[in-house]
Amino acid sequence: MFGIPFPSVSLPLFGTSAKSEERAPTVLSYEQVQELGRELDELRARIVAKLGDEDREYIYKIVKTQRGFEIAGRAMMYMPFLPPVWLAGVGALGVSKILDNMEIGHNVMHGQYDWMREPGFNSQVFEWDTVCPADQWKHSHNYMHHTFTNIVGKDRDIGYGILRMDEGQKWNPYYLGNPVYAFLLMTFFEWGVMLHDLESENIIQGKRKWHDVKPLLQGMWRKAGRQVLKDYLIFPALSGPFFVSTLVGNVGANLMRNLWTYSIIFCGHFPTGVQTFTEEETADESRGEWYVRQMLGSANIEGSPLFHIMSGNLSHQIEHHLYPDLPAHRYPEIAPEVKALCEKYDLPYNTGGFFQQIGSVWGKIFKLALPNSLTGSDSTVGVIVERKKVAA
Numbered sequence: 001m002f003g004i005p006f007p008s009v010s011l012p013l014f015g016t017s018a019k020s021e022e023r024a025p026t027v028l029s030y031e032q033v034q035e036l037g038r039e040l041d042e043l044r045a046r047i048v049a050k051l052g053d054e055d056r057e058y059i060y061k062i063v064k065t066q067r068g069f070e071i072a073g074r075a076m077m078y079m080p081f082l083p084p085v086w087l088a089g090v091g092a093l094g095v096s097k098i099l100d101n102m103e104i105g106h107n108v109m110h111g112q113y114d115w116m117r118e119p120g121f122n123s124q125v126f127e128w129d130t131v132c133p134a135d136q137w138k139h140s141h142n143y144m145h146h147t148f149t150n151i152v153g154k155d156r157d158i159g160y161g162i163l164r165m166d167e168g169q170k171w172n173p174y175y176l177g178n179p180v181y182a183f184l185l186m187t188f189f190e191w192g193v194m195l196h197d198l199e200s201e202n203i204i205q206g207k208r209k210w211h212d213v214k215p216l217l218q219g220m221w222r223k224a225g226r227q228v229l230k231d232y233l234i235f236p237a238l239s240g241p242f243f244v245s246t247l248v249g250n251v252g253a254n255l256m257r258n259l260w261t262y263s264i265i266f267c268g269h270f271p272t273g274v275q276t277f278t279e280e281e282t283a284d285e286s287r288g289e290w291y292v293r294q295m296l297g298s299a300n301i302e303g304s305p306l307f308h309i310m311s312g313n314l315s316h317q318i319e320h321h322l323y324p325d326l327p328a329h330r331y332p333e334i335a336p337e338v339k340a341l342c343e344k345y346d347l348p349y350n351t352g353g354f355f356q357q358i359g360s361v362w363g364k365i366f367k368l369a370l371p372n373s374l375t376g377s378d379s380t381v382g383v384i385v386e387r388k389k390v391a392a
Contacts, residue, residue: 025382025383025384026345026346026347026382026383026384027383027384027386028292028345028383028384028385028386029386030385030386030387032345033286033288033289033292033385033386034286034288035288036288036291036292036341036345037286037287037288037289037290037291038288039341040288040291040322040338040341041287043334043337043338044322044323044326047323047326047330047333047334048326051115051327055113055327055329055330056116058327058329059104059108059113059116059121059327062099062103062104062309063104063120065099066096066099066100066103066104067096069092069093069095069096069099070092070093070096070097072089072092073089073090073091073092073093073094073095073096073253074089074093074235075089076088076089076092077089077090077093077239077242077245077246077249078239078242078246080242080245080246086245086249089249090249090252090253090256091253091256093249093250093253094252094253094254094256094257095310096253097129097130097253097254097256097257098256098257098260098261098310099309099310100128100129100130101128101129101130101257101261101312102261102264102310102311102312102314103309103310103312103313103328103329104128105126105128105129105130105134106128106312106314107312107313107327107328108121108122108123108126109123109126109128109134109137109138109142110123110142110324110325111123111325112325112326112327112328113327114325123138127223129227130190130193130194130227130257131190131191131193131194131220131223131224131227131228132190132193132194132196132220132223133194133219133220133222133223135219136194136196136197136216136219136220137193137196137197139197140156140196140197141157142324144156144157145157146321146324148282149293149294149297149298149321150269150274150275150276150277150293150296150297151276151277151278151279151282152166152168152169152276152277152278152279153278153279154279156196156199157269158269158276160185160192160196161196161199161200161201161202162181162185162192162201163175163178163181163182163185163365164178164368164369165270165364165365165368166276166368167368167372168276168278169368171368171370171371171372175368175369175370176369176370177369178365178366178368178369179362179365179366179369182362182365185262186258186259186262186263187255187258187259188258189258189259189261189262190254190257190258190261191224194220194223194224195220197216198213198216198217198220199213231250231251231254232247232250232251235250236250260310263354263358264301264311264312264314264315265314266358266361267299267301267315267317267354267357267358267361268298268299268300268301268314268315268317268320269297269298269299269317270361270364271299271350271352271356271357271358271360271361271364272360272363272364273299273348273350274296274297274298274299274350275296275297275382275383276297277293277297286387289385289387291322292347292383292385294318294321294322295318295321295322295338295342295347295349296347296348296382296383297321298317298318298320298321298350299317299318299350299351299352299357300315300316300317300318300319300335300349300350300351300352301315301317301351301352301353301354301357302315302351302352302353302354303315303353303354305332307354308331308332309329312328313328313329313331313332314328316328316331316332316334316335318335318338318349318350318351319331319334319335319338322338347383348382
C-alpha cells in the first residue's frame with residue numbers, strides 16, 4: 001500500500017493499481033487521513049442510530065421471498081414432463097440459493113443483524129445452504145479477508161490460493177493455467193470456498209501439516225455431507241420417479257448460484273483500478289489508513305435495485321469493506337456520501353457496469369497467466385499517504 005518512503009518524512013506510497021488512465025498520484029497529508037477517518041466514523045454512527053424496524057422488516061421480507069422461491073422451485077421440478085415449468089423450477093431454486101447465500105447468509109454471518117437479538121439472525125449460530133461450514137467461512141472471510149484486505153501474502157482472497165490475480169505474486173509456469181483454474185473455481189465455487197480455510201497450497205508446500213487441519217476436515221465432512229445428502233439424495237428421492245430430473249435440477253440450481261456469486265465477488269475485488277498492498281506498507285496503520293486501504297482495494301458494480309438485492313448488495317463492495325457489519329441494504333443510502341468523500345479527498349471511486357467490471361477481471365486473469373516480462377507492468381502509484389513522522 002505504501003511502498004518506498006520519501007527521505008525527509010515518513011511518506012510511504014499508498015497502493016499501486018493497473019493504470020486505467022494517466023493521472024498524478026493523490027497526496028493525502030497525515031491530518032487529511034485522520035479527518036477522513038473521523039468523517040467515515042461519523043457516517044457509520046448516523047446509520048447505526050437509524051437501525052430499527054425498517055431493517056428488521058427488510059430481512060424478514062427477504063427471508064420470506066427466499067423461502068417462497070425455494071418452495072415454488074422444488075414444486076415445479078415435480079413436473080419434468082412440462083419442460084418450461086421444470087426449467088422455471090430450476091431457476092426459482094437457483095434464485096432461492098443466491099438469496100440465501102448472498103443477501104441472507106453472507107450478511108447475517110457478518111453480524112449485520114446481531115443487534116436484533118433473534119436466534120435466526122445471530123451470526124454466531126447461523127448456518128447457510130452451502131457446503132462451507134459457517135465457522136470456517138467466518139475465519140477466512142470475516143477475519144482474514146476483511147482485516148488484511150488486499151495485502152499480498154496476508155489476504156488469501158487474492159487468488160484464493162490457486163490463481164495469480166496480482167503482479168506482486170511471483171510468476172511460475174503453474175500460472176499458465178490461470179484461465180482454466182478460474183473457470184473451474186467459478187463452476188465449483190461453493191467447494192472452492194469450503195476448501196479456502198484449509199490453505200491447501202500451504203499443505204502442498206509443507207508449510208502446514210495435515211494433522212493441523214484435522215478439525216477443519218471433520219467440519220467440512222459433516223457440512224458437505226449434509227448438503228450432498230439433501231440436494232443429491234433426499235430431495236431427488238422425494239420426487240419418486242422423477243429422481244434423475246430433480247437431481248439434475250438441483251445440480252443446475254447450485255451451478256447457477258456458483259456462477260453468479262463468483263462473478264459478483266470477483267467484480268468487487270479484481271477489476272482494473274483495484275489496488276493491492278504489502279505487509280510493510282500497512283504495518284501499524286491508523287483507523288483512517290485502514291479506511292483508505294478498503295476504499296482503494298474495492299470496486300462497485302452499477303445496476304438496478306433488484307440487481308443489488310441479488311448481489312447481496314456486494315455490488316457496493318466499497319461500502320461493504322468500509323462497514324462490513326452494517327445491514328447491506330443500507331449501502332445504496334451510504335454510497336453517495338462515500339463517493340462525495342472520495343471526490344473531496346481526490347480518491348478514486350471504482351465503479352462500473354457488470355460487463356465492464358467482469359470483462360476487466362477476465363482480462364486480468366488471462367494477462368497474469370503470463371510473466372510480467374512478456375506482458376509488461378502497467379502498475380502506477382495511486383495514492384501517497386503521509387504517515388505520522390517517526391523520530392530518528
